[in-house]
Amino acid sequence: MIAGMNEQEMAQRAAAEIRDGSYVNLGIGMPTLVLDFVPAGKTVFFHTENGLLGMGGFAPKGAAHPDLVDAGKQPVTCIKGASFFPSDISFAMMRGGHIDLAIMGAYQVSAKGDLANWTAPGMLPSIGGAMDIAAGTKKIIIMMSHTTKDGKPKLVRELTYPVTGYRCVSMIITNLCVLDVSEKGLVLKELAAGVSVQDVIDNTGALLVIPEKF
Amino acid sequence: MITKAFGDSLGAIHDVGDGAIIMFGGFGLAGIPQNLIRALYEKGTKDLTVISNNPGSRLGDHEYGLAILFKAGRVKKYIGSYPTATRSFKELYDAGKVGLDLVPQGTLAERIRAKGAGIGGFYVKTGAGTLLARDKETRLINGEEYILEQPLGADFAFVKAYKGDLYGNLVYQYTGANFNPLMAMAADITIAEVEELVEPGILDPNTIHTPGIFVQRILKGERYDRWYE
Numbered sequence: 037m038i039a040g041m042n043e044q045e046m047a048q049r050a051a052a053e054i055r056d057g058s059y060v061n062l063g064i065g066m067p068t069l070v071l072d073f074v075p076a077g078k079t080v081f082f083h084t085e086n087g088l089l090g091m092g093g094f095a096p097k098g099a100a101h102p103d104l105v106d107a108g109k110q111p112v113t114c115i116k117g118a119s120f121f122p123s124d125i126s127f128a129m130m131r132g133g134h135i136d137l138a139i140m141g142a143y144q145v146s147a148k149g150d151l152a153n154w155t156a157p158g159m160l161p162s163i164g165g166a167m168d169i170a171a172g173t174k175k176i177i178i179m180m181s182h183t184t185k186d187g188k189p190k191l192v193r194e195l196t197y198p199v200t201g202y203r204c205v206s207m208i209i210t211n212l213c214v215l216d217v218s219e220k221g222l223v224l225k226e227l228a229a230g231v232s233v234q235d236v237i238d239n240t241g242a243l244l245v246i247p248e249k250f
Numbered sequence: 251m252i253t254k255a256f257g258d259s260l261g262a263i264h265d266v267g268d269g270a271i272i273m274f275g276g277f278g279l280a281g282i283p284q285n286l287i288r289a290l291y292e293k294g295t296k297d298l299t300v301i302s303n304n305p306g307s308r309l310g311d312h313e314y315g316l317a318i319l320f321k322a323g324r325v326k327k328y329i330g331s332y333p334t335a336t337r338s339f340k341e342l343y344d345a346g347k348v349g350l351d352l353v354p355q356g357t358l359a360e361r362i363r364a365k366g367a368g369i370g371g372f373y374v375k376t377g378a379g380t381l382l383a384r385d386k387e388t389r390l391i392n393g394e395e396y397i398l399e400q401p402l403g404a405d406f407a408f409v410k411a412y413k414g415d416l417y418g419n420l421v422y423q424y425t426g427a428n429f430n431p432l433m434a435m436a437a438d439i440t441i442a443e444v445e446e447l448v449e450p451g452i453l454d455p456n457t458i459h460t461p462g463i464f465v466q467r468i469l470k471g472e473r474y475d476r477w478y479e
Contacts, residue, residue, distance in 0.1 A: 088424075100478035102477050102478060103423055103424040103425060103426035104426075105425055109280075109307055109335075120422075120423075120425060120427060121427065122359075122427040122430070123356075123359035123428050123429050124360060124363045124432055126356075127359050130356060160333055160334050160344070161333075162331070163332070163382075164332045167354040167357075167382070168354055168357070172375065172376075198380065199379065
C-alpha cells in the first residue's frame with residue numbers, strides 16, 4: 037500500500053487551484069478541508085448549495101445557529117459580504133454556469149472525465165446537488181483516494197457505476213498524483229512524494245499520458 | 251381585519267388527512283417546520299407522500315425533523331434528493347416499506363417553482379444521459395442534450411420562516427430559506443410557522459421574501475429546538 041499525500045496535503049494542493057475573487061463550491065466530506073488552505077490574501081466566495089455565498093468556516097462551539105449550515109448540514113459562519121438565497125437561485129448559480137470551480141469527491145472518474153459519485157450497486161442512491169454541479173460548473177476538480185478500500189482503481193477507462201455527468205471533470209487530485217483530463221485522456225501532472233510513475237500505472241484502470249519530464 | 255393566523259400547530263393542520271401529499275421546507279435541519287412536523291406526528295396522519303430535500307436529518311446517533319414521521323411508518327412515498335441523510339429511511343427502503351422518487355436537488359427546486367409559477371415543464375441539462383433520464387423526453391438545444399422535467403405540486407406545504415405577519419408575509423434568515431419560498435408557491439394550502447408573528451406593517455415591505463398571497467395559514471411556532479451546541 038502506497039501512502040502518498042494525506043487528506044490535508046490533497047486539500048492544500050486543491051486550494052492552490054483557487055483563483056482570487058472566484059466563486060467555489062466544495063462537496064461534502066474531504067473537500068471541506070480545502071477551507072483551511074486558502075492562501076492568505078485571496079478573497080474566495082465559497083458557495084454552499086443550501087443558499088449561501090461567502091461561507092466562512094465551521095462554527096465554533098457556542099456560535100452555531102440552527103438555520104446557518106453548509107451542504108453537509110454542519111453549522112458554519114459567513115464572511116463579511118456574504119449573501120443568502122433560496123434553493124432555486126442557488127441552483128441557478130450552479131446549473132447556469134456561474135460557479136467558477138467545484139471540488140468534490142467521486143466513486144469513479146473515466147479517462148474522458150465522466151463522473152460517477154451518486155450511487156453504486158447495493159447502495160441507497162442519493163444525489164443532492166452533484167448532478168447539477170456536473171451539468172453547469174465551469175471547472176470540476178475531483179479529490180479522492182486513488183483506489184477503493186480494497187485496492188480497485190477508481191480511475192477507469194469507462195465508468196461501471198451509474199454516471200453523474202459526462203465529460204465534466206477537468207482535474208483529479210488523489211493521494212498518489214495529480215492528473216489533468218485532456219482530449220488524449222488522463223495526463224499525469226504531478227507525483228506525490230515517494231510515489232513512482234509505475235505505482236500510478238499499477239493502480240489506474242485507464243491508459244495514462246505520461247509527459248517526458250517523468 | 252383579515253388574519254390568516256392560527257393559534258397553534260394542531261389547529262393549523264386540522265384538515266390534513268390520511269394520504270395527503272405534503273411538501274416540507276428545510277435543508278438538513280435548517281428552516282424545517284419543526285412544530286408542524288411534531289403536530290402531524292401527534293395527529294397520527296398516515297399514508298403520506300412527503301416531498302422534502304431530505305427525509306429528516308441525523309446528528310450523532312439521533313435523528314430529527316421528518317425522521318419521526320418515517321420511523322412511525324406514516325410515510326408511503328418520499329420524493330427528494332438526499333434520502334441517505336437518515337438511517338431510518340434506508341431501513342424502511344430496504345424493507346420495501348417506503349417508495350422513493352429520487353430527484354436532483356436543483357431539479358427538485360425548479361419543478362416546485364414551476365408548479366407555483368404556472369409553468370408546464372422545462373428542459374434541463376441536469377441528469378441528461380443518466381439513469382434518471384429514463385422515460386423522459388429529451389431534446390437537443392444548441393447541440394446539448396436536455397431532459398423534460400414536470401412541475402411538482404402538493405396538497406399542503408409546511409414552511410418555516412423567521413418572521414411573518416398576519417397577512418402571511420414571510421422573512422427568512424440565514425440558510426433557512428432554501429426550499430421554503432418555492433414550496434409556499436406550489437401547494438393548494440400553504441401553512442407557515444414563524445418564530446415571530448407580528449401585525450401587518452411591522453415588517454419592512456422592502457425585505458419581504460415571500461409575499462402573503464402564497465400563504466393561507468400562519469402561526470407562531472410553539473417551540474424551537476436548536477440541536478447544535
